[in-house]
Amino acid sequence: MSTKTGPQHYPGASRTHWYQDEYGGDAMEVNAVVLHTTEGRTLPDYGGGASAPNLTAVPDLAAKKLRWYQHFDIETSSRALVNESGGVETNALNVCQLELVGTCDPSTHAKWEEAGESHIYWPEAPDWALRGVARFLAWMHAEHGVPLSGPKAWPAYPKSYGNEGGQRMSGAEWNDFKGVCGHTHVPENDHGDPGAIDFAQLIKYAKEAPDAKDDGQDEDWTARLTGAFRRWTGADRS
Ligand SMILES: [Zn+2]
Structure with a gap:
């Protein structure tokens, strides 16, 4: 089976916190995205990369934009999930x-609000x-074929802990x-x-994203996504 086909760097993501040289990981052909929340307010150092994901999105609240950091290639295995020996990968x-x-925990949210x-x-x-x-997600769909679908149940924390x-x-x-799921859905x-x-x-x-205009993304990204949109629908945008 072929691995690592398609672009491996998300356009615009910083590689100043790159961990793949230290933690080589496995080459994959990605067909899923797993979402996490860090439960913190700044870019974590992930123990020097030992528990790092492929990417981190840091909100710039003043600019109302996400600032992206990439830590591993899109299709190199990263390290934010528990993996028990003898079970599934x-x-x-x-x-x-x-x-x-940010947080998904209402008590953390309340505490941070209280503290301003x-x-x-x-x-x-x-x-x-x-x-x-x-x-x-639209980019992952266009460039890597990840379906824009996922589990029905996304319970609120803390009900989402365990099962x-x-x-x-x-x-x-x-x-x-x-498709797209959360840490809350992953076994082990x-x-x-x-x-x-x-x-x-x-x-x-995500399904609307190819038509996004003037959304703060750079032109190169927009051009690439427009091209991907044409390839995937066989149609020109009007
Ligand atoms: Zn997580």
């Missing part, structure tokens, strides 16, 4: 992992942040999964992030 099972800086610490509470993410994530919401996939379901893992992110809206925005 997790990090290395053809997934590209994205950490969203600005942040994104992802279950109530502002439109610009959701659209920023959606553009990435109290009944949302976590079995090993067999995970092995067959293609307990974490409940990204909680009740508005998945339906995220997917709706």
